[in-house]
Amino acid sequence: MSYFRYKSAYCAGLIIPFWLFVGVMIAGLLYPDYSQTNQAMSELGAQGAPTHVLSPLMNNYPLGCLFIIFGIAVSKSFRESKLAVFTGLLISIHGIASFSTGYFSCDVGCSLENPSTSQTIHNYSGLVMFASLFLASAAWGYLGRRLLQSSPFSVFSIVCSLAALVTLPLMGKALEAGHYFGLFQRINYGASVVWIAGLALLMLKRSRHMQT
Template sequence: MEFKNLGFLSGILTPIWLIVGVTVAGALYPGYSHFNQALSELGAIGAPTHLISPMINNYPLGVLFALFGTSIIKEFPYSKLARFTGVLIVIHGVGSITAGYFSCDVGCNPQSPSESQIIHNLSGLVMFLSLVIASGVWVHLGPKLVESKALGIFSLLCTLLAIVVLLPMILAIESGLGFGLYQRLNYGASVVWVSGLAYVLFKRNSSRS
């Protein structure tokens, strides 16, 4: 299998890997609430899944994102915008690995955050911005570059969902109620977008072979 198709398959796999990894880690964390608790709490300092969560989530997902982003760069050598989105997805992968290595503090919302918490938060911000910007760019690139209006509409819907749930997610930080749900919708929209784009590019590349 050529490298580009391997990268596209990696992109298709990301939401499946995320769901399985988070489900397994959550099952190993007694009392963990997917509805109320942040994803990062699975790898927080002092959490029962502190060591295993980044090993089955952040690190392998980071590699999958990096492979997919690199394949986009290779697939569109003459499109600066497409290559830019590939770089953003690679950056997202690096952010995932960094967020896994630098764990958040207990509860992930301390009044006096540690250096590890600060780096974790910055990594999370980079992860959010990288995929939201990339998906926003593909609203334009879908119809123009790969002649797929459906991909453009899909990219728009995923981008809007990721942005719209930001406000309730932020409001839920203090109360803690529903934060996990809003965060999963926020990140899930971007990861599903990655998978959708990867599927379109995999089919496109395979049809030329």
């Protein structure tokens, strides 16, 4: 395994949740009366939003690059496992979908009624973002023990996958109720990006071990 060759790329995965947190917080502060608890992250880049231009430049595009870089590193580090290579591809696909959700913004307020073509593409891109990281983390529930000899990471991967899955219906109910959608969305996506950081951290530790 070529762990030591991709240390910078592993670091890209490690900083993803921190970048996301800071980026969303700053964009939210620049959006008057924006609610991190009730509003979707997509509303930060929606048509007519005060942060319409800034949000994708601060969040979607740089995060997309980080995901792609890390995904390529995962695929190259585990060439002996087709499933692991596929998870790297899924992570990179997530990065591409992040670009898409930033470029194709949702309508004002991200209303689901009569969405424009841009919002329709945005919504499908968001679905790809969820599915890609969910499948990747679920796969590492098996691969963590097999490739990294880490049962704790396998359990961690399964827990993060379940957290992302369980919050989906909660997001739906919150959307209907008009409250706490933002909270459940952040838990949903947060579980996935924390998993990315966990994988990156474990691979960084392995890279140091390979060098000693």
